[in-house]
Amino acid sequence: MLFNFANVLTFIVFGAVFVGINITLSRILQARNPHPVKLSTYECGELPEGDSWIQFNIRFYVIALIFLIFEVEIVFLFPWATVFKELGLFAFVEMMIFVFILLVGLAYVWVKGDLEWDKSTAVPDPALAPSAARQELTEAIAS
Amino acid sequence: MDNVLSWITFLPVVGILAILFVPKDNKNTVRIIAAVFTGLQLVLAVWIYRNFDSSTSAIQFSEQYKWIPSFNIDYFMGIDGLSVPMVLLTAFLSFICIFASWGIEKSVKGYFAMFLLLDAGMMGVFCSLDFFLFYIFWEVMLLPMYFLIGIWGSPSRTEEDGMVRGGPYAAIKFFLYTLFGSIFMLIAMLVFYFNVSDPVTGGHTFNMLHLMDQANHGGVLKDFDVRLLIYAALFLGFAIKVPVFPFHTWLPDAHVEAPTAVSVILAGVLLKMGTYGMLRISFPMLPDAMKWKYFAYGLAILGMINILYGALCAMAQKDLKKLVAYSSISHMGIVLLGMSGLTSLGMNGAVMQMFNHGTGTAMLFLLVGVIYDRAHHRQIDGFGGLAVRMPIFAAMMSLAFFAGLGLPGLSSFISEAFSFLGAFGSETFDLRLITVVSTIGIIITAGYFLWTFQRMFLGELNPKYAELPEINGRELFTLVPIGILVIVLGVYPAPLLDLIKTSLNELVEVVKAAEAPTMLGLH
């Protein structure tokens, strides 16, 4: 039982040594010609402005999420298309359902205003006064 | 009258339902309902007493229905000579206690509902013959007791040493101690269940009569070490209830902080459940474990410690109620000693002592309640010369004290004498030295009762209490019946003795016949 741990230990030691050797080697072998442009952050060829450790606008995350969802759709659609003929009607219906659900998602983000970049005018304050109908219900319950 | 045991057990539950429908302000209606239902219960108990055939040790008035068939749990009630006195005692004291709690004003509905629930639980414990059912009733009592002590007991207070004491503290302590004990009982119960087979169906069983028959024992119960462990687990559960030293520390707290009627029930009935459980479950189901040298002598020695330690503690008390509480520990020790010798005499004495201590200590607690209601304290030294001012009260108190110290002609004399003689004359174990040492307890008991009587009632009347009103009619109504019982059973104990002896002699024979084990190399 205990001997089995030797495998793990060997693995760890080998991993550490391997990484260590490589880093040390590159330290020794690399040429050092520092230049301000070389040391700058790579941003698709643009000259970087300021620090990259900044807070990004929260809207980027929403966009990224939405992007991700539709990206996944594509991932499904391509292989589906290549074998579409062999699968027939079943696969068609199935994919339509899938696309429909995604469309509902799209409608959702659209209506909720998440496709608007500038939200200052879009949605009212998301709180906190209970709606009339809800208040009615609460009162009905309370009485 | 069929199903009389179900009726006597569940009448209080019907009473609870009735009480729940009474408007909050009709306090007297609630009290009357409680009195009516416990009164009916008492009538049934008397009916049972009249119709009980004491010439046989068989189970009587039995009822058996399937409850949870898949787990072989039955609703099985029945009584024999061991349970009948306890049933009588429970019904009698519950009825009396309703009147003793007449003065309760705080949330009357809640109080009497809880009290009746407690009553039902107690009655159920004494009537049930299915271990599972027994356990349910056993545990059902805890919760009402917790609330009765916590809500209607003395309020929380901070002592001089910074410790918080009072009803809530005592209630939670009582709850924890008893639950701690009963979980071990649960384990023992399950081990029994899985290792005993029903002779009829071959399945597992909770039926106590089957559990008592050694022929049904199998599985790990064949292993004597396991039997010893199970006996120890059961003993722990029952010992905490008795309470046996060193598990007794909940008792002074609970008895002192509880309202009068609840103290009466605690001391009068609940303590007996511990010894009842030993006689009903431990002894007949595991007779060989009981006869194991170390357990047998251990039981006797613990009885001795209870007698002496309880008496000495009682002597040191300044608080009258605490004194009575410790005297209970001492008197329960006599029960333990009486049953440890495995003689007919001692066993009968022990069960009689259970009954007589129930009545005697009930009287004492009621009397403490009487004086506390008037003087609002219970310091023994704070009184003096009360006999002049309250002659009837003093007479009652002297009767209770003399009953407590075992004066010949009063009930507990006979039971104590039987217990000591039975232990002394044991042929199975040599308990003579232990018994002789234990009898010192009688002298100490006489000492503290007489000394207390002197300090409270004789001498100069404390001028503070010159206007103290005499005991009133309602209080006398609760005390006189008990007093009569104490005197009658002291002069003529035959009714009680006849009731129990057939069953108990059989129990003694069963345990005696069990093979004395020689295991673990310790015999």
Place this chain on the structure above:
Amino acid sequence: MDYSSIIKDNLISLNYFLPELLLTGLIIVLVIADLFLKDERSPWLSFVALAGCVVVLLSVIAQFDLGSRSLFQHMLVVDPFSVFFKLLFLASAIAVIFLSIASVELAGRPVGEYFTLLIALTLGLFLMASSTNLVTILLSIEFVSIVSFVLATYLKTRRRSSEAGLKYAIYGAFSSGLMLYGLSLLYGLTGTLNLYEIGDVLASRDSNGMALTLSTILILAGFGYKIASVPFHFWSPDVYEGAPTPITAFLSIGPKAAGFAVLIRFFNVALAGEPANGASQWSALPELDWPMILAVVSAITMTLGNLVAIVQTNIKRLLAYSSIAHAGYALMGVVVLSQDGIYATMFYLAVYYLMNLGAFLVVIVFQDLLGSEKIADFKGLAWRAPVPAIAMAVFLVSLTGLPPTAGFIGKFYLFAAVIKAGPAFYWLAVVGLLNSVVALYYYARILKTMFFDKAAEENSISVSPYYVTLLALLAAPTIILGVYWAPLQKLATNSVEFLRAL
């Protein structure tokens, strides 16, 4: 590749997948309805969700007659075992919807997303209970986790709620990372993702080395996180405290029960041998004594949960620790590797649903009445608001496990299963019972505060009939099942069958 047979199998499987399909439909309906509602705080969506749940409930009940069947190329399974859990999840979801409708905490928040997520969570739990493939196990657990994160942080303007969500997410990511590693090791060992095949492969070998032990422990991290067992319990007090109380109630029941479902299935299918000639007890793989591992985890979990609960001053945190302890109790049934044990665990979870939900309902009521979750603020409440206080007494007594309540019966079955398994596990029964005493201490302390202490104010507080009805609906079965539990017992007995081999 023979597509047509796969498609055919999938199409047949769809028939047995009706409850999940209905739930998916309900989610879409809720999203669309939310879009068309002018007012996103309108209560009508809760009624839609409720009605949908009832429909799903009917379809789940119909599944009882189906027997056991493997679906979608052995990805999922329908068997009485999973149906039992589905019922439990639906019952929780319905109860939580009722709690949410009246909750003051949630008033004024958008309800569309709330109920959509709630139903989505239920769907995830359904999948968890019926997964028989490493991938579906992982995906369903992640599904439940991610939805739970969002729901925990639903009161996003409240600091504690955000904190709860963050902690939940971090612990969740950590433990599912561990589990994923464990699953990949298991896949590497056996070359298959199918639980049944894994079981066969493992059983056919003499030794699988340390890797199997390692992977089991790592996988246990994922399950342990879901059921909140030590040492993966750290998230639960913070999450329980910060999340909206109805969600806390749901999290303490749904994912916990689902965790048990998947744990029982995984261990008993993949890591246990067939019962020897029809015995009711089966055997673990000889090289891996996971019952002992689970027994130790169970003992530590209940002890730690109970001991830490003693010092809590916030009722939600106290209930969080108590629910950790209850996970420990329920684990006792898994340890003994028998029908009785699994049956006891299922019975206990069903009972736990009643009493724990009840306790959280009382917390919600008190929150509404007093605006406080501090136990110290409950002083003398029994005299001001007797109904919730008495209901709380019932639930707490049941949680302690005292008769005549359902909690006692639940514990009784667990202890019975442990004792039946023989002297090897007596110690576990003793630990469990001693823990009941510890638990009694802190539960009784709440009762003491409510019943024995003097209230700061004397005025009585009126409780709305809505709450009184809900309290009665939960308290009554808690007591009734303590006296006559044959119906629930029958249901659990019929459901203890799960598909053990293909």
